[in-house]
Amino acid sequence: MRGRRIGTAALAAASVLGASACGIATAEEDSVADKDQLVIGVNKDQPGVGARTPGGGYEGFDIDIAREVAKRLGVTGGNVTFKEVTSGTRQQMIKNGDVDLVVASYSITPDRKAEVTFAGPYYIAHQDVLVRGDSPIRNVRELKDRNLCKVEGSVSYERVTKEKGVAAKLVPATGYADCLDKLTKGTVDAVSTDDLILAGLAAQAAKSGGAQGGTPKIVNAPISDENYGIGMRLGDADGCATVNKAITDMYQDGTAQGLLRKWFAPVGLKYTTTVPQFEGCE
Structure with a gap:
């Protein structure tokens, strides 16, 4: 020792x-x-x-x-x-x-x-929102009635639905790689979590190519410090x-x-x- x-x-x-x-x-x-x-x-x-x-x-x-x-x-x-x-x-x-x-x-x-x-x-870090390249979503408020990825054990989705009171439709995922897959395939409309994670996901999607709706982008409208x-x-x-x-x-x-x-x-x-x-x- x-x-x-x-x-x-x-x-x-x-x-x-x-x-x-x-x-x-x-x-x-x-x-x-x-x-x-x-x-x-x-x-x-x-x-x-x-x-x-x-x-x-x-x-x-x-x-x-x-x-x-x-x-x-x-x-x-x-x-x-x-x-x-x-x-x-x-x-x-x-x-x-x-x-x-x-x-x-x-x-x-x-x-x-x-x-x-x-x-x-x-x-x-700062919680933000990742959407498809052609998405009209500009901030967390516009997630109302949209499909939002939910990772169990994370507090990120609760900040959207509970703290911000946005009535998004939660779609369960096993992790953020699964969220990215669901986003690029159109199963969810957005992923909201820390900007470092979102930046990594966006880079991964850009390398992979073939994302429905274009390469995901961060909306740059942070809602919290992480x-x-x-x-x-x-x-x-x-x-x-x-x-x-x-x-x-x-x-x-x-x-x-x-x-x-x-x-x-x-x-x-x-x-x-x-x-x-x-x-x-x-």
Whole structure:
């Protein structure tokens, strides 16, 4: 086991006391700050963000972020293992101990913070809408009575139907790759989620060609901020602080900006390059 990092011991002690008061079992060896090996939950169906490659590996912005964070925690090469998660499974997989970290376009919300601890955010995305190239839809309000893709476990469709009160017709999908397939085939009229995911889907559709109604486009009418966090076991304040330092260093040395350019500059997405305001490691 690697030694504990200087400057985090006091925070770890406070975490132990706080966790005990809340009835959460916390052991030093459970912190991601001290692991020699890391299992990281990632998406497999979000081109440009987190996607499975034909060779069986993973690629995308989140995958590169995960590798960089792991490296800055002292874990590299074969000691880093990726495991597939979905919007519906990632929370429980953290709680079960199936994964140590989740880097999977995982928006920080109050409800989720009650079940897992989040480092970050490492990026602030914005929920937008993806439609076919010939679609007249210009904003979320125009999704009324339209078929909207619904990915179970995601909060994106609820922001449209509940928070914005738009009476869209929900069409279930297994993930965002399925949403893209339904969009290009005309089964749904729109996909609404984070702009990084939508940009990756649009790029994938452009490469594939043959989309009904033309290559999908983002309407560029964002409706919310999506704070992408790195999820870990509830109460791991030491791990959270260590991961936050890794994220800060990535922005300070230009690594994060380079990854954003790598994955999203080619599709014309306007992305933010400043370090986000962290949520804190409660």
